Amino acid sequence: MAPVIVVKEVNKQFRLQRTRTLKQTVMSLVKRKPITDTFLALQDVSFRVPEGQSVALMGLNGSGKSTLLKLISGVMAPDHGRVRVRGHVAGLIEVGAGFHPDLTGRENVYLNAAILGMSEAEISEKFDSIVDFSGVERFIDTEVGNYSSGMFMRLGFAVCIHTECDIFLIDEVLAVGDRPFKKKCMERIHKLRYDGRTIVFVSHNYNQVQELCDRALVLESGRLAFDGSVEDAGHYLGYDEDEDDPDAGEF
Amino acid sequence: MTQTRSPAPASDHPLGDLRPPGGRGGLVDVFRRRYLLSLLVRKEIRVRYQGSVLGLFWSYVRPLLQFTMYFLVLGVILGLRKNVEDFPIHIFSGMVIVHFFNDTFNNGTRSVVRNKALIRKIKLPREMFPVASLLVSAYHAGPQLLILLVGSFISGWHPSAMGLATFALGTAIISVFAMAIALTFSACNVFYRDFQNLVDTIGILIVWSVPMIYPFSRVIDTAPRWFENIYLSNPLAISVLLYQRCFWVDSTSDPQATAASEMPDHLLARGLGMLAVVLVMLVIAQAIFHRLEGRFAERI
Numbered sequence: 001m002a003p004v005i006v007v008k009e010v011n012k013q014f015r016l017q018r019t020r021t022l023k024q025t026v027m028s029l030v031k032r033k034p035i036t037d038t039f040l041a042l043q044d045v046s047f048r049v050p051e052g053q054s055v056a057l058m059g060l061n062g063s064g065k066s067t068l069l070k071l072i073s074g075v076m077a078p079d080h081g082r083v084r085v086r087g088h089v090a091g092l093i094e095v096g097a098g099f100h101p102d103l104t105g106r107e108n109v110y111l112n113a114a115i116l117g118m119s120e121a122e123i124s125e126k127f128d129s130i131v132d133f134s135g136v137e138r139f140i141d142t143e144v145g146n147y148s149s150g151m152f153m154r155l156g157f158a159v160c161i162h163t164e165c166d167i168f169l170i171d172e173v174l175a176v177g178d179r180p181f182k183k184k185c186m187e188r189i190h191k192l193r194y195d196g197r198t199i200v201f202v203s204h205n206y207n208q209v210q211e212l213c214d215r216a217l218v219l220e221s222g223r224l225a226f227d228g229s230v231e232d233a234g235h236y237l238g239y240d241e242d243e244d245d246p247d248a249g250e251f
Numbered sequence: 252m253t254q255t256r257s258p259a260p261a262s263d264h265p266l267g268d269l270r271p272p273g274g275r276g277g278l279v280d281v282f283r284r285r286y287l288l289s290l291l292v293r294k295e296i297r298v299r300y301q302g303s304v305l306g307l308f309w310s311y312v313r314p315l316l317q318f319t320m321y322f323l324v325l326g327v328i329l330g331l332r333k334n335v336e337d338f339p340i341h342i343f344s345g346m347v348i349v350h351f352f353n354d355t356f357n358n359g360t361r362s363v364v365r366n367k368a369l370i371r372k373i374k375l376p377r378e379m380f381p382v383a384s385l386l387v388s389a390y391h392a393g394p395q396l397l398i399l400l401v402g403s404f405i406s407g408w409h410p411s412a413m414g415l416a417t418f419a420l421g422t423a424i425i426s427v428f429a430m431a432i433a434l435t436f437s438a439c440n441v442f443y444r445d446f447q448n449l450v451d452t453i454g455i456l457i458v459w460s461v462p463m464i465y466p467f468s469r470v471i472d473t474a475p476r477w478f479e480n481i482y483l484s485n486p487l488a489i490s491v492l493l494y495q496r497c498f499w500v501d502s503t504s505d506p507q508a509t510a511a512s513e514m515p516d517h518l519l520a521r522g523l524g525m526l527a528v529v530l531v532m533l534v535i536a537q538a539i540f541h542r543l544e545g546r547f548a549e550r551i
Contacts, residue, residue, distance in 0.1 A: 074273020074374035087266035
C-alpha cells in the first residue's frame with residue numbers, strides 16, 4: 001500500500017546556546033568553554049505509515065515524540081534525512097495556539113480556523129458545529145481572555161477537530177477537559193479513524209493507545225527502539241507487569 | 252492492521268504525490284492565503300489600541316506632535332518657512348513616507364518573534380507576519396494621506412499627470428523597500444534580538460536622511476557633487492522627493508520653477524531605477540528569510 005507518511009533516516013539536532021550575551025560569549029571563549037551544546041533529539045529514525053493506519057508514538061518525556069510530530073507537520077525541518085507526506089496534515093498539536101485573549105470567541109474561531117487552513121466559506125459552514133462541540137455558546141461573544149482554561153482548550157479543540165485533513169496528528173492533548181468532553185473527543189477521533197484518516201497519536205495513556213491504534217512506535221532517546229503491534233509495545237514497555245507505573249494508567 | 256485497502260500505485264494516488272510537509276511558503280503562499288492575511292491584519296488593527304480610550308487617535312498624536320515641532324523650530328524659529336514656499340506641505344509629504352516606513356520597520360521586525368506561539372506550533376507561510384505589519388501600517392497611513400491631500404488643496408494644489416505618476420512611483424518604491432527590510436530584519440531578530448534595538452536607532456537617522464525638514468536644494472548647495480549621488484541612493488530620500496513632486500511642487504505658485512530649482516534632475520528616471528533596485532532587494536530579502544526560516548521553530 002502506498003505510504004502517506006515516509007520518514008527516512010531522519011536526524012534532528014538542537015543547538016542549545018549556553019551564552020546569552022556578548023560578554024558571556026567572550027568569557028567562554030577565553031576560558032575555552034563550549035559556547036553551544038548540541039543535543040540529538042532524533043537519530044536515524046525511519047518508518048512508513050500506510051494510508052488509514054493509526055499509529056501510536058510512545059516513549060518517555062524527552063524521547064523525541066513531539067519533535068517527530070513537528071517534523072511531520074512541517075513546523076521543523078530535519079537536519080538529515082527526509083520527511084514526506086501525502087495530503088493535508090492537521091492535528092491537535094497545539095489547541096488554542098493563536099488565540100488572542102482580546103478577541104471574542106467568535107473572532108478567535110474564525111482566526112484560528114483560517115490559521116489551520118480553512119477557507120472563509122468552510123468556516124462559516126462549520127461555525128455552528130464548532131461552537132456546539134465546544135459547549136461555550138453562551139460566551140462565544142465574550143473575549144477569550146475571560147474564559148476559564150477549560151473553556152479555552154475546548155474551543156481550541158473544537159476548531160482543530162473540524163479541519164479537513166488526511167493525516168491527523170494528536171499530541172497528548174486529551175488531558176484537557178472534563179470526562180464527558182474527553183469522551184466526546186475520543187469518539188470524534190475514532191470517527192476520523194473509521195473514515196479512513198491516517199492518525200499519529202502521541203500518548204502516555206496505554207489504555208487510549210490500545211483503544212485507538214493499530215501499531216506502536218517507541219522512541220528511546222531519539223532512536224526508534226520498537227516498531228510493532230500495540231500489544232507487543234505494551235510488553236516492551238512493561239505496562240502489563242508494572243501496574244504501579246504512573247505512565248500506565250490514567251493521567 | 253485493522254484496515255485493508257487495495258493498494259494504489261504511488262504515482263496517481265488520490266491524495267497526490269509525496270511532498271515535504273508544510274508547503275513551500277514564501278510571499279506567493281501569503282497571497283494564496285489572503286483570507287487569513289486579512290484576518291491577521293484586522294486583528295492587529297483591533298488589538299493595538301485595545302483598552303485605550305483614544306484608540307486610533309494615538310496613531311496621529313506622534314506625527315502631529317512631530318509635525319508641530321518641526322514646523323515651529325525649523326520653520327518659524329530657524330526661518331525656513333520664508334525660504335521654502337508651503338513649508339508645511341513640504342514637511343508633511345515627507346512625514347507620510349517616513350512614518351509609514353518606520354511603522355513597518357518597527358512592527359515588521361518584531362512581528363515574527365511576537366507570533367512565536369504560532370511559529371513554534373503551526374506551519375504557516377511565516378512571511379505572513381511582516382506582510383501583515385506592512386498592511387497595518389498602510390491602513391494607518393491612509394488618514395495621514397487624506398490630511399496631506401486636504402492640506403495641499405488648501406495651499407492651492409493643482410494635481411498634474413507628472414505628479415500623479417511620481418506619487419504612484421513613490422508609493423511603489425517605499426512599499427517594496429519597507430517589505431524587503433521588514434522581511435530581513437524580522438528573520439534576523441529571531442536569532443538576535445539586537446535587531447529590534449537597532450531598529451529604534453536607525454529610526455533616529457531616518458528623519459535626517461531625507462529632505463523633509465530641510466529642502467533638497469540645501470543639500471545640493473552645501474555638499475559636493477558626489478555626495479548628492481550618495482544621498483539619492485537612499486530609497487527613502489527618493490520616495491520623499493517623489494511625494495514632494497506630487498503634493499508640494501504642484502502646490503507652489505510656479506510648479507515648473509520649483510521643480511527645476513528644488514528637485515534633482517531626471518527624478519522620474521531615478522525613481523524607476525530605484526524601483527528596480529528595491530525589487531531586487533525584495534527578492535534577496537525573501538531568499539534570506541527562506542534560508543533562516545528553517546530554524547525559526549527551534550530558535551525563537
